[in-house]
Amino acid sequence: MIYKVISKNEFRAFVDALVRANTSYGPRQVDTGRNGEPVYQFMPVSSASEIAFDYTVTTSSAKHLIMPFREELSKFRFRDGDWDQEVRYDAPPIVLFGLRPCDINAINILDEVMLNGPYPSPYYLARRKNTFIVGMDHLPLPDCFCRSMNRHTVSRGFNLFASDIGESYFLSINSSKAYNFLKEFETTEPTEEDDCKLIERRKLIKQSFKTNVEVTGLPMFLDLEFDSPIWEKWGNKCLNCGSCAMVCPTCYCYNVEERVATGLESSSRQRRLYSCNLIDFAEVSGGHNFRPKNGDRLKYRYYHHYRGFAINDNQQICVGCNRCGRTCLASINPKEVINDLRLEKESCMTCVSPSPQRS
């Protein structure tokens, strides 16, 4: 990693040049909410003036720019009683600007799932390799809990990361591409004062978290609480609308479907991001549904995020961005569900037995 400092104006000029020359996505204000608050999304940007540099958080994550909501896996052509298959992995290069540490950590988790498993996805690899990521730090919102998940800082997975140290940005340069781009702009070596400002900034971010979710030992809690009534309680609220999974930066479950062209001369095999909360997620041929109840589906979403990967890969795949919590119309959010689960066990009166006396 190489560190540099760049004035805010110069950084803006750099970003402007970068997004003008490349297909780029960055935070833009798309609406004003009911209470006057701005609503942001990662949208196409073609100049720095379109980017909301001081945005808070986007409603949806940047996941779909590397893992599209719908993607063609292969095309089949039928001819003379035979068929041939065409598979394309090419992805045009893109710039993702303004990702938060939690968002970049989320992409690192997707890398783990899509590239480091027994069946790496060439589709994902093509997009990921051609994605240039510029990260930016921010002060947490009142409901951000990425610190609880230890995802509030990031040390890999980006090309360039900008920390706000007042008049300038402290840049972490993590790729030769970023280093070469920056050569044409005025940067300085960090002074001791810059280092101090960075440390102050980090301290401020760390101290600004208002939401804490206790995840210590959570995988075991989840094991013990498989039959807990809290799943039914929260499941009864769930609208089965899948919004949580759509906005989530790490939900990657998908469905594959075939679409025959209207002329019957070809067909397309497509992957669609799906959600385990949708009614037919676990429905199989013949019509049997393994998870017909809301509560069961909700439970397995929590198991996937907080248990499965923690046991298999020593990490939870939730990064604590709380996008699911904000988007859920039924007010279901990880903080309350997990707290409810822990309280249920920790305040359980029937199974409390006195600790053995010290001898």
Place this chain on the structure above:
Amino acid sequence: MNHLGFDTEKLKIGSFDFTCCEGCQLQLANHESTLPEFLALLDIRNFREISSERLDDSDIALVEGSITRSDEVERLKAIRAQAKVLVAYGTCACFGGMNAQKNKFPKEECIRTVYGDKQIDTMPEAHKISDFVQVDYSIPGCPVSKEEVERIVVSIATRSPIALPKYPVCVECKQRLNTCLFDLGEVCLGPISRAGCDAVCPSGKTVCLGCRGPADDINYASFTELVRDKGLSTEEMREKLAFYNGFTEYLNHEG
């Protein structure tokens, strides 16, 4: 024509309209990019929007519109009797559609308001076609989505399973990165309405009125609680639920 082992003989299709705007049938003549391929799959036996043929030997009968007159019942039963597959085509045929707005008012008042003193033969209520005949498939939508119709016709031609999305509109709405209309202070039926429309209305900042009817196994109790929690009008919610007549079982159940 033999295709991958399937004998894709052209599907004999007829299209019939009852009380409606015929907008769903017009959709079939839309989508010019695939229109020649689409028509190549079909042998049009009766379809006044696109052909002058008037034959009554269709394998598939598309039925658009709701039933509002007694003579329509007889005609509908005759179509059912000769069709191998009968498709309720569009929101009016599937649920009664917006014609069912009149169901809330006395018959005489409706006639007087619309036709003045003219004598009109009409039933007290507008009905969905399944009130009178057995329906094999339903393609809801106001209007129907041409893409979905093409997909279903292709599925029939290739003997593939036919299904509508079971999940609600929110899935597609989130994929289009729309701002949730509840966050903008509106009552939207997206969380309980069947997807398949690519969230076309919310993408244009217009609330979903549920033209495709309820999604599978919706959580109606949670939805009404949501409207109340957001401080929005339950009266407005009920009006929207009644708009296309697709949610009657929930509205009636609530009493």
